Amino acid sequence: MLRLKHQSMITWLTQTERDLPALAPAAWLSPPEQERLAALRVEKRRREWLLGRWTARRLIQSHLAEAGLACDLRDLQILAAPSGAPTISARRSELQAALDGWHLTISHSRGRALCALARTPAIGADIEQVAPRHPAFAGDYFTPAERAAVAATPPEQREMLITAIWSAKEAALKALRLGLSVDTRRVECRMAPPGGGAWATVTLSCDPILEAPPLRGWWRVSEGYVLTLAVGAA
Ligand SMILES: CC(C)(COP(=O)(O)OP(=O)(O)OC[C@H]1O[C@@H](n2cnc3c(N)ncnc32)[C@H](O)[C@@H]1OP(=O)(O)O)[C@@H](O)C(=O)NCCC(=O)NCCS
Incomplete structure (x- = not known):
């Protein structure tokens, strides 16, 4: 992971399909995310969506760890806004407070995902x-x-x-x-x-x-x- 020090700080992470855990997705996705996954019918889309969620969680978990906060992957939820852009929420109030004002972006391509976090929605x-x-x-x-x-x-x-x-x-x-x-x-x-x-x-x-x-x-x-x-x- 790298921190870019520019006017806005961006934290980013890439992961590959090999990084996905052997755990069933239900072990780390929130119930609404599990519903979303179940609605995805095309295997390639399911795999890229899952890798995006996994990469985002690992990024947010590391980000919170830097602030001294331990976070279970199931504490987090990443759903799409009407635009399609991802939104983060956390089910514990101290995690939610630490994430307020932070925005996430997700991308995937052929077995790899890139996610980034910044303190501006324009990321x-x-x-x-x-x-x-x-x-x-x-x-x-x-x-x-x-x-x-x-x-x-x-x-x-x-x-x-x-x-x-x-x-x-x-x-x-x-x-x-x-x-x-x-x-x-x-x-x-x-x-x-x-x-x-x-x-x-x-x-x-x-x-x-x-x-x-x-x-x-x-x-x-x-x-x-x-x-x-x-x-x-x-
Ligand atoms: C957003 C878009 C540029 C993504 O490009 P891509 O090369 O297909 O896919 P990427 O892997 O780089 O990015 C996909 C991610 O972008 C994010 N995204 C989607 N729409 C977004 C938007 N309007 N703004 C910001 N981020 C967006 C999502 O997190 C998505 O991943 P997820 O659905 O798995 O969470 C493109 O897919 C797009 O514009 N899609 C919407 C097209 C549209 O208007 N469709 C009409 C409805 S069918």
Whole structure:
């Protein structure tokens, strides 16, 4: 786990399917979460949803431990707001008090999840496996400046850059609680060169029509996955 010290502090964690406990989900999910899981019919979706809940719990548990609070995984509940964004609640009042004002973001991709916590609702995270995309992808979803950045990149690095730009858009749109309900070209991402295992910056510019607060962003590559974070700069 890493703490990013910027204007807003972000705590993040990744987990893989191998980290999931052998325990039955009922041993660590709240009853409303168990109902939600039961309603998910597609096995891939069940697995990613579970991994997201698991990663979020481990992140929140570590966060509370830093504040000197022990927390059982079943003390926590992570449900979706109407927007789809995750919300945290705790069934013990001292845990709830410690979590008040903290906001969670969840992402999953091919057996991995990334979760992040920050003291602002304008927090978004995304994880994407670096993989080839249809040749028309950048033309359909990227701004002219993003397409120019891709064209100027050596061919062997293009897949990574396309994945990173897409991921940064998703992180920003999650921070705005919009998701993919808006045209992805309304957020323009300028990726600083990869930081060799450290976070590199992403400059995020939103179309004024979104009435978005200023956002700051970061990206990194780890084991074939791109990770991105976006947070309200205020
Ligand atoms: C949010 C979205 C960008 C996620 O992208 P993705 O690559 O599919 O999936 P990711 O794994 O990165 O992220 C999924 C997580 O984002 C979170 N999320 C969903 N909607 C969100 C929103 N509006 N704002 C912030 N976070 C959101 C959820 O925690 C979700 O995981 P969970 O459902 O397992 O809890 C995209 O799925 C989306 O916009 N979905 C909504 C599309 C829509 O409007 N659908 C209409 C109803 S069918």
